[in-house]
Amino acid sequence: MRIALISEHASPLSGAGGVDAGGQNVYVAQVARCLAQAGHQVDVLTRRDHPDQPAMTVMRPGVRVFHIPAGPACFIPKERLLPVMPAFTRAAEQLLRHGPRCDLVHANFFMSGLVAQQLKASLGIPYVVTFHALGLVRREHQGAADGFPGMRIDIERKLVDDADALIAECPQDEHDLVRLYNADPARIRMVPCGFDAGEFGPQHRLRARAELGLDLAPDDFVILQLGRLVPRKGVDNVIRSLAHLPRSIPARLLIVGGDGPIPDAQRTPEIGRLRAVAQEVGVEDRVHFIGQRPREALRRHYAAANVFVTTPWYEPFGITPLEAMACGTPVIASAVGGLQYTVTDGVTGHLVPPKDPEAVAQCLSHLHANPRLALAMGRAGMRRVRSLFTWERVSQMLLDVYGEVLDTGRRAELAHHIDLHDRPTLKDFSAVN
Numbered sequence: 001m002r003i004a005l006i007s008e009h010a011s012p013l014s015g016a017g018g019v020d021a022g023g024q025n026v027y028v029a030q031v032a033r034c035l036a037q038a039g040h041q042v043d044v045l046t047r048r049d050h051p052d053q054p055a056m057t058v059m060r061p062g063v064r065v066f067h068i069p070a071g072p073a074c075f076i077p078k079e080r081l082l083p084v085m086p087a088f089t090r091a092a093e094q095l096l097r098h099g100p101r102c103d104l105v106h107a108n109f110f111m112s113g114l115v116a117q118q119l120k121a122s123l124g125i126p127y128v129v130t131f132h133a134l135g136l137v138r139r140e141h142q143g144a145a146d147g148f149p150g151m152r153i154d155i156e157r158k159l160v161d162d163a164d165a166l167i168a169e170c171p172q173d174e175h176d177l178v179r180l181y182n183a184d185p186a187r188i189r190m191v192p193c194g195f196d197a198g199e200f201g202p203q204h205r206l207r208a209r210a211e212l213g214l215d216l217a218p219d220d221f222v223i224l225q226l227g228r229l230v231p232r233k234g235v236d237n238v239i240r241s242l243a244h245l246p247r248s249i250p251a252r253l254l255i256v257g258g259d260g261p262i263p264d265a266q267r268t269p270e271i272g273r274l275r276a277v278a279q280e281v282g283v284e285d286r287v288h289f290i291g292q293r294p295r296e297a298l299r300r301h302y303a304a305a306n307v308f309v310t311t312p313w314y315e316p317f318g319i320t321p322l323e324a325m326a327c328g329t330p331v332i333a334s335a336v337g338g339l340q341y342t343v344t345d346g347v348t349g350h351l352v353p354p355k356d357p358e359a360v361a362q363c364l365s366h367l368h369a370n371p372r373l374a375l376a377m378g379r380a381g382m383r384r385v386r387s388l389f390t391w392e393r394v395s396q397m398l399l400d401v402y403g404e405v406l407d408t409g410r411r412a413e414l415a416h417h418i419d420l421h422d423r424p425t426l427k428d429f430s431a432v433n
């Protein structure tokens with residue numbers, strides 16, 4: 001199969017951890033990798049957001065990344081990208097019209113969905129969509145802080161009706177598509193996100209701590225928070241939880257993520273806000289901002305931690321808990337979105353209500369007091385992600401959906417063909433008579 005993955009703002013080549021670079025970048029990179037390893041040809045189409053980017057880069061054998069010119073070749077926040085999407089669509093159409101025949105488009109996020117919808121209309125290529133986040137869910141939680149144009153919702157509604165299949169990432173995503181967008185459940189397929197076993201696996205905790213060079217003592221109770229630093233991730237909630245822990249617990253909270261490797265408030269304003277929260281509740285001596293880290297450095301952060309905590313207000317899927325579990329680290333997560341599906345409460349970690357620092361503190365104390373339980377939870381998490389959430393499995397599930405869409409298309413084409421050529425005409429009847 002020749003598959004086009006469209007991901008307008010999230011390039012598989014850029015490092016994750018900044019404001020607009022996270023799970024979607026990882027998803028596109030990993031799905032492309034696994035599809036190519038399974039023998040398919042993958043073209044990723046992403047917006048050119050730096051003047052040095054070539055028109056096309058070979059990411060790995062079987063995967064080409066096209067930098068599509070649309071608007072100025074610089075970073076534009078995703079909330080302001082919609083106006084450049086017509087230019088993106090025109091360039092994408094040129095590329096696919098003149099290149100080898102593309103069998104299927106997999107669009108990521110609503111703006112890429114819009115491109116796919118137009119490519120289907122002009123070139124007849126079927127498409128599936130993974131929304132990664134839904135406008136109405138975001139609006140429910142972010143209210144006036146949601147900077148996306150209102151048109152996003154109309155676009156999503158149209159895609160829900162028009163796409164050949166909708167990929168929901170977890171049961172909550174599926175439920176939201178039906179509840180908020182009136183999606184036909186028969187056209188939804190649930191395919192989760194994954195982790196890469198080449199990147200994440202268990203490592204000796206003390207060795208990992210030594211490698212980090214952060215002056216962590218063997219007895220320190222290390223709590224890890226890792227991901228994009230945006231308010232909805234609820235990092236302030238984790239910071240506040242420290243104030244509810246007894247001082248006898250030698251807690252150290254490591255916060256990985258931000259726009260660049262240096263954790264300063266200039267580049268990542270959220271760091272300034274979080275520092276102020278730590279000061280307000282008197283825990284600044286226990287909070288360490290690490291900055292954004294490249295993929296190869298993440299494993300030792302997860303492995304060095306006693307526990308991984310993520311307490312967003314809402315979460316379409318949430319890849320980071322899978323990565324933590326793959327490294328054998330128990331997870332405390334808020335009981336929202338995909339986290340309810342990936343973290344098994346009481347088995348691989350704990351689920352807590354969002355925006356509830358005391359509940360986080362109770363779980364932290366419990367795990368600190370029961371290191372054997374924490375170890376068992378880490379092991380259970382490792383087993384769970386290895387059996388359910390590898391990118392190889394995810395990609396196979398996606399290939400099944402692609403196959404289904406193409407088969408349906410072929411059947412429709414055949415029916416159309418039979419209809420046109422084989423249906424007895426009046427002339428046939430008159431000949432018989």
Ligand code: UDP
Pocket residue numbers: 015016017018021022023024026226227228256257258291292293294295298317318319320321323
């Ligand atoms: N990430 C990273 N470096 C960082 C911080 C985060 O590579 O410094 C990665 C993290 O490992 C994960 C992704 O960014 O793979 C975040 O994905 P998730 O689904 O958890 O959140 P999203 O960004 O989609 O909201």
